[in-house]
Amino acid sequence: MKIGDLKLKNPFFLAPMHQVNDIAFRTLCKQNGCGLTYTWLINPLTRAELVLDDKPAVQLAAPSEKGIKEFMRKYEKHASLFDFNLGCPAVRAKEQDYGAFLQKYPSKVEKILKTMKDSTDLPVTVKVRKSPHIPKLMRIFEKHCDAIAIHPRTAEQGYSGIPDMGFAEKIKSKTSLPVIYSGDVDETNALDILRKFDFVMIGRKAIGNPAIFSKLTGTKVKGSPKGSFYDYLKLAQKYKIGFSDVKFHALNFTKGIEGAKKLRFEISRAKTLEDLKVSFDKQ
Numbered sequence: 001m002k003i004g005d006l007k008l009k010n011p012f013f014l015a016p017m018h019q020v021n022d023i024a025f026r027t028l029c030k031q032n033g034c035g036l037t038y039t040w041l042i043n044p045l046t047r048a049e050l051v052l053d054d055k056p057a058v059q060l061a062a063p064s065e066k067g068i069k070e071f072m073r074k075y076e077k078h079a080s081l082f083d084f085n086l087g088c089p090a091v092r093a094k095e096q097d098y099g100a101f102l103q104k105y106p107s108k109v110e111k112i113l114k115t116m117k118d119s120t121d122l123p124v125t126v127k128v129r130k131s132p133h134i135p136k137l138m139r140i141f142e143k144h145c146d147a148i149a150i151h152p153r154t155a156e157q158g159y160s161g162i163p164d165m166g167f168a169e170k171i172k173s174k175t176s177l178p179v180i181y182s183g184d185v186d187e188t189n190a191l192d193i194l195r196k197f198d199f200v201m202i203g204r205k206a207i208g209n210p211a212i213f214s215k216l217t218g219t220k221v222k223g224s225p226k227g228s229f230y231d232y233l234k235l236a237q238k239y240k241i242g243f244s245d246v247k248f249h250a251l252n253f254t255k256g257i258e259g260a261k262k263l264r265f266e267i268s269r270a271k272t273l274e275d276l277k278v279s280f281d282k283q
Contacts, residue, residue: 004123013205024235033219052078100155208252
C-alpha cells in the first residue's frame, strides 16, 4: 500500500480541514490508527514556523509557483508527502484564484506541479473538486503527481448536496495513478467506497470523533469522547495550541456525552484550558 515510495499502514486518511487539523488533533487521529494525516492548506509564502512532528502530508495552496521550492526544501524532512490544493471552494480562494478556481488555468497548474515535483524526493499529490476542467488536467496530473484525491462536489456546492460518485469513478477508470476518494466518508460506507478507490479521506465525520479511525482499523485506544478530549488537551498543551482552537475542539468532543447541552454551555463560558478541563470533569 503505497503512494510513490511512501508506504502506508492503512488506506484511511484524515482529510485536510481548515482550522481543524492542528498538530494535536492530527496526532490524536494518528494514535487512533489514521493511515495518513494532512495539514490544512498552507500558503508557501507563510512566515509562520510550522510544527510537523507527526510527519503529515503537507498541503499547499497558491495561485503561482512563487515560494514553493523554498518552502518544500525547508520542510521536506518533516513531511510524508506534499499535496497541492485544487479544491478549496472558499470565497477568498475565488477572489485570489487558488484552490478550485485555479483549475481553469492549466498552464499555471502545470508550472506549480512541475515545480513541486522538481523540488522534492517525496511524493507529490493533488486534491481536486468536480469541475469540467478535470479531464483536461489529467494529463498534467499523470505527468507530475503520484496520486489524485477527488471530492466530487463542485466549488459552488461547497459541502451541500450529494457527492457525484459517478464522476469520481470515471476519473478512477481513466488513470493509472492511485485515487483517494473524499466526500461524506464515515464508518458505515468507508469499506464499500474502498472497493472502488485506493484510499479514502475522512473529514467532517472525524471532528470530535478521532476514534472513527480506531473503529475502521481495529486500533485499541480510549473509546469515549471524554477520554479523547483529555488526550487532545494534553497534546494541545504540549504543542501550545491557541485557546480558541482548543475550545473549538472541546465543543466538538461533547458529541455522545450525556448532558452535552449543559457541557457546551460550560465550555462557551470557559476562559482558560483549566476551565475546559473542569467542565469535562463535572460530567
